[in-house]
Amino acid sequence: MPFPIVNVIVAVLAGVLLLRVGMKILGGFARPVPEAPDPGELRRVRLTYQCSICSTTVRMTMANDEVPEPPRHCQEDMDLITSPDDI
Numbered sequence: 302m303p304f305p306i307v308n309v310i311v312a313v314l315a316g317v318l319l320l321r322v323g324m325k326i327l328g329g330f331a332r333p334v335p336e337a338p339d340p341g342e343l344r345r346v347r348l349t350y351q352c353s354i355c356s357t358t359v360r361m362t363m364a365n366d367e368v369p370e371p372p373r374h375c376q377e378d379m380d381l382i383t384s385p386d387d388i
């Protein structure tokens with residue numbers, strides 16, 4: 302081995318390249334963020350959701366729909382625990 306530092310540089314460059322490729326692949330999985338609706342379209346709601354895995358509970362106070370899509374926690378949709386009659 303004439304010059305070990307060259308090996309280190311090559312290894313670092315290869316690592317950076319792999320990281321970039323990995324980030325690009327991951328970025329492809331990311332869903333585009335939906336555009337925020339006009340403030341007038343937001344409805345006041347009082348919905349309570351609970352995570353079925355860790356039991357984290359959140360309350361939603363504003364939504365762009367009377368029955369909005371549930372938020373996600375632990376990578377799962379949260380369960381609506383408010384009775385639909387109370388909406």
Ligand SMILES: [Zn+2]
Nearest residue numbers: 352355374375
């Ligand atoms: Zn959770």
